[in-house]
Amino acid sequence: MKELRVEATIENLSKVFMFLQESLEKCDCPAKTKRQIKLCVEEIFMNITHYAYNPHTGPAKISVDMVGGDDPTRIVISFADEGKPYDPLQTVEPDLEADIDDRQIGGLGVFLVKTTMDNVEYEHKDGQNVLTIEKSLDERAS
Amino acid sequence: MNFTKSQDGNTLTVELVGEVDSMNTPELEERLLKETEGITELIFDLKGLEYISSAGLRVLLTMQKMMKTQGSMVIKNTNDEVMDIFKVTGFVRLLHLE
Numbered sequence: 001m002k003e004l005r006v007e008a009t010i011e012n013l014s015k016v017f018m019f020l021q022e023s024l025e026k027c028d029c030p031a032k033t034k035r036q037i038k039l040c041v042e043e044i045f046m047n048i049t050h051y052a053y054n055p056h057t058g059p060a061k062i063s064v065d066m067v068g069g070d071d072p073t074r075i076v077i078s079f080a081d082e083g084k085p086y087d088p089l090q091t092v093e094p095d096l097e098a099d100i101d102d103r104q105i106g107g108l109g110v111f112l113v114k115t116t117m118d119n120v121e122y123e124h125k126d127g128q129n130v131l132t133i134e135k136s137l138d139e140r141a142s
Numbered sequence: 143m144n145f146t147k148s149q150d151g152n153t154l155t156v157e158l159v160g161e162v163d164s165m166n167t168p169e170l171e172e173r174l175l176k177e178t179e180g181i182t183e184l185i186f187d188l189k190g191l192e193y194i195s196s197a198g199l200r201v202l203l204t205m206q207k208m209m210k211t212q213g214s215m216v217i218k219n220t221n222d223e224v225m226d227i228f229k230v231t232g233f234v235r236l237l238h239l240e
Contacts, residue, residue: 013165035193035223042195046164096232100210105203108196108231115230 001065008049008060008081016045016062023064027072029137036116037075040133043109044079044088052083052129066137078132086129087122089114144190145173152213153183159190162198171201178205182213189219194227206237216240 004019006012020041024034041062048060061080066072094107114120119134143166144159154177162170178184184205202217209215218240220228228234 010164013163032223032226038193039195039227042163042197046195046197094232096235100203100206100236103203103236105200108199112196112227112231 001063003064004062006060006062007057008045008052008083009057010046010049012049013042013045016041019062020064023066024075027066027075027137033135033137037077037135040113040117040135041077043113044131044133047088047109048079048081048083048129051086052081054083058082068137072137074134074136076132076134078130080128080130082128085124087124088131089120089122143170145170147177149181152181153185154178154181155185155187157187157190161193162191162201163193163195164197167197167201170198171204174201174205175208178209178212181209184209184213184215186215186217187219188217188224189221191221191224194224196231199227199231199233202233202237214238 002019002023004016006015017038020038024037027034045060045062049057052058052060059082063078065076067074067076088110091107091110094104094111095102098104113133117133117135121132123130143162144157146157146159148155156174156177186202206215216238220239228237228239
């Protein structure tokens, strides 16, 4: 299990990307899966920077667990912050049928996470928001 | 991300190459709003776009809404990776894709 602790700021997204890249480096999974994972990591980290400590800032912890030893079959990533209790999974889903004038710009990030990951769970535990995502690294499941 | 523009009269073509993420979208949006002053046709060429997050989608939506009032906007050469995102988010219905 690898872990990164950073302040939840937009600027630190590059550190988060680097950390993720290191974690996925040895993974022999499809490029599409890697892109989907990167996208979800960005969306969740940005949610924390925007909402958890607003208008201030605070710490975020990201843990990456590659399940399956040398030839991992699953990746489990969890995001923890000490901000206001907030379950992003309760966010109203975007109306995909709305036309251009009515289409709202919120909720897209969480929607992308729910759609592209195999499993997404939220819990509020020991004063922390913990969001965990899971994705199969198996080529056939991508 | 690389931003290349070419202008022909009131038509502006913008080529986006690389990755559009939360870190570079504020600058992208500011630049697009500035460059499209007086433009009636905005063309995005996305053949070199490898990654776009919801922050980038918001910019495209903002530009589409804006161009609707002053002309038109077209997106060309969308690759499979970005098309996946457009499909899953329903953006295929909102954007004029060629």
